[in-house]
Amino acid sequence: MIITPDLAEPAQRGLCTDCGLSRMKNAKDCGRACQFIAPDYPAMEEQVHGRARREGDERFFGPFHAMHRARLTPATEGAQWTGITTALGAQLLTDGAVEAVLTMVPDAHDRWRPVPALITDPEGMAAARGMRMGYAPLLALLEEAQARGFSRLAVIGIPCQIYALRRLEKQLGLEALYVIGTPCSDNTTTENFHSFLALLDEDPDSITYLEFRADYRVELRYADGRVRFIPFLSLPISDLPQDFFPLTCRTCVDYTNALADITVGYMGGEGDQWLLVRNARGAEILAALGDRIVLSAPGSAGKRAGAVKGFIANTARAAGGLPLRRMPDWLRPVVSWLQPRTGPRGLEFARARLEMKAAETILHLRRQMPARVKNMVPGHVWDIAAPYDLTPEPGERRDDSAP
Ligand SMILES: Cc1cc2nc3c(=O)[nH]c(=O)nc-3n(C[C@H](O)[C@H](O)[C@H](O)COP(=O)(O)OP(=O)(O)OC[C@H]3O[C@@H](n4cnc5c(N)ncnc54)[C@H](O)[C@@H]3O)c2cc1C
Ligand code: SF4
Ligand code: SF4
Secondary structure (H helix, E strand, C coil): CEECCCCCCCCCCCCCCCCCHHHCCCHHHHHHHCCCCCCCHHHHHHHHHCCCCCCCCHHHHCCCCEEEEEEECCCCCCCCCCCHHHHHHHHHHHCCCCCEEEEEEECCCCCCCEEEEEECCHHHHHHHCCCCCCCCCHHHHHHHHHHCCCCEEEEEECHHHHHHHHHHHHHHCCCEEEEEECCCCCCCCHHHHHHHHHHHCCCHHHEEEEEECCCCEEEEEECCCCEEEEEHHHCCHHHCCCCCCCHHHHCCCCCCCCCCCEEEECCCCCCCEEEEECCHHHHHHHHCCHHHEEEECCCEECCCHHHHHHHHHHHHHHHCCCCCCCCCCCCHHHHHHHHHHHCCEEHHHHHHHHHHHHHHHHHHHHHHCHHHHHHHCCHHHHHHHHHHCCCCCCCCCCHHHCC
């Protein structure tokens, strides 16, 4: 069964991705639960994983027990990558570990629009496969889950949803909660995403799949089976309006979903998927897939500093309202050829993306909402950005996370 109830309207909030909390009876909890107000990652990592992140790669990716390249065999039809995320949810249902999985399915009339759903049978998870662009009020269905008496629940969500979920977790009174997270970056409204697709193809409705791959290309799949790859440098990014990406997603502070039990992404996977097993529950979730999943050690190659510096220079221009610096047309094919061969790859690519994101957060917030910098930017974001001379100015870093 796939349950998609009608929901209350959201309350009007400033920075908000409509995670669903403002539509619930306890909407006033937004103040303490929202990632965009005053997130406290050290305390929440302690609550969820028993400790805050340590030095080394945890500085970038958050606490983890184990990190893997991974692929499901065989890959599932219609999945974004190989389908590990939805397979984990289905397995929890099969094993009876949970009564329902809370996740997103596509809207009946728009495959790119996410709609929150409670799924109660393993076969139903097929409907959730694939990535959709946009926000939808996932957490609002916690009330529906409670009304139906579900006390063992899995939630699949993006970081801003999972932060609020973890803040509410104790008051939900669940017998068991399994949290499967995906990384998330550069999200935007489904409406904006449709206008992006229209810049990529004269028949945007025929595009059924889009992914920003770790080999510096966007992959498009079409309804008739065609596949097309576009190098990042050839994307019409500089044709997008300045507000194409909402400020929430330009200033998001938890790319890798640090409060999930297990994070399933692709950034560090060099063409495979990338898993961060964050705690014992995450290990339990992964073990349930048995030999359906192939694991190997993630690799790392190249040097990220040059790429990150170039990105920061361009972001500083954009944050200051200046147009993005465009590479001359003649140079693009050369750099597009070189990037996947000489640019940062594997874990180095993932670290580069985390540093870029940290810089973006600081530069855009400073410019557009300077009063928010102090409470919204956690210590780990300052630490990641520090090698690029992005350090807190007086009053910009909260006392509890001071260096
Ligand atoms: C907007 C967005 C940006 C992302 N950016 C990155 C990135 O930069 N780097 C990276 O490593 N990974 C990113 N991901 C995650 C990545 O796209 C894959 O979802 C992930 O690797 C899992 O692949 P899979 O084959 O295991 O997923 P599947 O088995 O196909 O399952 C996908 C799951 O994601 C859920 N989902 C789909 N769209 C949304 C949405 N809009 N909001 C909430 N949940 C959704 C589905 O309901 C489903 O449960 C992003 C995901 C989203 C939604
Ligand atoms: S907690 Fe959720 S609903 Fe509330 S303001 Fe934040 S993103 Fe919006
Ligand atoms: S980029 Fe961040 S704020 Fe935007 S939808 Fe993704 S997790 Fe939420």
